[in-house]
Amino acid sequence: MMEVFCDVFLPSPWWHPLTYKGKAGIRKGQRVIVPLGKGHRVGIVWEAKAQKFDSERIEIKEIASVVDSVPSIPEELLDSIGKAARFFYCGPGELFKVAFPTQFLKGTAVKEVDFRKDFSKRRSLNFSYIVPDERRMQFYKQTLLQDGLSSIIIFPERRKAEIFWESLEGKLRERGTLWLPGNAKKKWEKWEQIRQGEIKFAVGTGVAVFLPFPNLGRIIVDDESNPVYMNARYPYLHVRTFAGIRSQMAGAELILGGNFPSSRVFKLAEPECHERPDKRLIMVDTKAARKFGVKGVAFPLAISDLILKKTQEVTNKAGAALWILDRLGYANAVVCSECDHKPMCKKCGAPLRWEESKSALICPFCKEAQDKPTICPRCGAPMLIGDKPGAEAALDIAKSLLGSSDKIHFWHGGIERERSSLKKIVSTLKKEGGIVVGSRKALEVCDEIPVQLVCWLDVDIENARPLYDARFRAIKMLWDSLWCGKHAEERTVILQSKQPGRGWQKGLKAGWNIFWKNELQERKDLELPPWIYLLEVNGKPETKTKMLNEAIRLGIEYMDPEPDTGKFWIKAKKEYQLEQLREAWIPFFHVSRSYKGYPKIRVWMD
Numbered sequence: 371m372m373e374v375f376c377d378v379f380l381p382s383p384w385w386h387p388l389t390y391k392g393k394a395g396i397r398k399g400q401r402v403i404v405p406l407g408k409g410h411r412v413g414i415v416w417e418a419k420a421q422k423f424d425s426e427r428i429e430i431k432e433i434a435s436v437v438d439s440v441p442s443i444p445e446e447l448l449d450s451i452g453k454a455a456r457f458f459y460c461g462p463g464e465l466f467k468v469a470f471p472t473q474f475l476k477g478t479a480v481k482e483v484d485f486r487k488d489f490s491k492r493r494s495l496n497f498s499y500i501v502p503d504e505r506r507m508q509f510y511k512q513t514l515l516q517d518g519l520s521s522i523i524i525f526p527e528r529r530k531a532e533i534f535w536e537s538l539e540g541k542l543r544e545r546g547t548l549w550l551p552g553n554a555k556k557k558w559e560k561w562e563q564i565r566q567g568e569i570k571f572a573v574g575t576g577v578a579v580f581l582p583f584p585n586l587g588r589i590i591v592d593d594e595s596n597p598v599y600m601n602a603r604y605p606y607l608h609v610r611t612f613a614g615i616r617s618q619m620a621g622a623e624l625i626l627g628g629n630f631p632s633s634r635v636f637k638l639a640e641p642e643c644h645e646r647p648d649k650r651l652i653m654v655d656t657k658a659a660r661k662f663g664v665k666g667v668a669f670p671l672a673i674s675d676l677i678l679k680k681t682q683e684v685t686n687k688a689g690a691a692l693w694i695l696d697r698l699g700y701a702n703a704v705v706c707s708e709c710d711h712k713p714m715c716k717k718c719g720a721p722l723r724w725e726e727s728k729s730a731l732i733c734p735f736c737k738e739a740q741d742k743p744t745i746c747p748r749c750g751a752p753m754l755i756g757d758k759p760g761a762e763a764a765l766d767i768a769k770s771l772l773g774s775s776d777k778i779h780f781w782h783g784g785i786e787r788e789r790s791s792l793k794k795i796v797s798t799l800k801k802e803g804g805i806v807v808g809s810r811k812a813l814e815v816c817d818e819i820p821v822q823l824v825c826w827l828d829v830d831i832e833n834a835r836p837l838y839d840a841r842f843r844a845i846k847m848l849w850d851s852l853w854c855g856k857h858a859e860e861r862t863v864i865l866q867s868k869q870p871g872r873g874w875q876k877g878l879k880a881g882w883n884i885f886w887k888n889e890l891q892e893r894k895d896l897e898l899p900p901w902i903y904l905l906e907v908n909g910k911p912e913t914k915t916k917m918l919n920e921a922i923r924l925g926i927e928y929m930d931p932e933p934d935t936g937k938f939w940i941k942a943k944k945e946y947q948l949e950q951l952r953e954a955w956i957p958f959f960h961v962s963r964s965y966k967g968y969p970k971i972r973v974w975m976d
Contacts, residue, residue, distance in 0.1 A: 909967075
């Protein structure tokens, strides 16, 4: 007996679909309501096929009802989700929860749309590493105007998307939409307009890459090397990679742009660096800088006379200067002067930083606050002092320089009421200038107003981070400070370092070609991305052992630096090994293991 069987994916962590009996005519992309456990769920048909069925041997439940009369999602988008799910070691259902509005996943009715394939399109890959930012944004605008293709333009940060959108002419904005987190009802209405082809382009952050344009023609990913594009929460999708997959499935053009290319893009295409900062970039030796003692902190804060002089010159003319020190708090840690004990976070095990403004010790990861002890909890010594001064300690020096606190501002990621706080800072800077002291987040000020001076008080911090791509993150951030925001070419950037202009810093003067050629050779020798794929796996210890056994069976290299935990690493040197591992690990993501929980896997590729 011939029956129609439908493979259905639900918004769930399972890697496999559930199979149900259906009726003739049902197609991929239609939503259906299916029985599951004691209730019913909405899913999306992945495949429907007719085949013989022996009802006496196997019992398969029937689809309860069909929500859509025709497919409700472009097939290329579903195919992209399926391919991305395989690459990023998650189920398509996990990506559904990121890609689609809640209303859609709950079965809210939508209008019929004819998602016909356009076979006249030809996929192409292009690059736009134009600096400064203002010139690159102009290129994106011209691209939008030239052919009217349905387009998605993606930025790593909300404010950058807003600024680009606000710069578009009114007639052009009438054809598009700004796609950002906000009112769920309004977003649902816009999403449906996009699905029906009434909106021709969207400007937004990473999640915009999933928008269901019926005939997608172009995706632009700005600042493609920004680490923000790797989802911080599971599923660990990389937006740039998904954009590449989708452009291939849709036959669309993909434009990757930014100030500094990623390792993967440079390995692929070696884009040339045509701009140099020349005299705008000044490097000074920290060892020759003036040492400012900080009360209660063991080490002084070094600030060169050049930074002090240039800052005064800028602020005397009502200009804006940034002092960036990527150590938050008054001190990065507190240490006993007798036994060198450092108070640690009870949850994370990280050294607690001293925040004078809160009169507390704060964990840099979980933000757990503790009272600063008056005596050492280990040896009872009465003297606990700060280790190295943080950005908060630089505030007092800035106040002494200007003789007033009215023109001194503090800006970093931990500040509450973020948008309103930044608006107040920008408003004051516009009127009378001043200094913004803070973390790398202070660079956001450059997007709002011209900033004449950026001073990095200790660039060696960035390179010291325990990450294989620490040098890249450091040089990209410093390079961005030369070219980001308004009137960047009129900005001076001063870097303080113990080894100014040496090692990886050579790339700041000579361009990214020099940096990446040296960096990629070292990564190749050490077998690091982009030459291989690193898989970071977190699960339960008992699951870890079984998953590692599968890797061993396949002859794939693994690392187990924390044997008492459920965490381990895999080094996949060839793409086919990714597929081998996925096939071997499918049983650990079966619906039958729902009560046991599922491992979470992150793929590092840059």
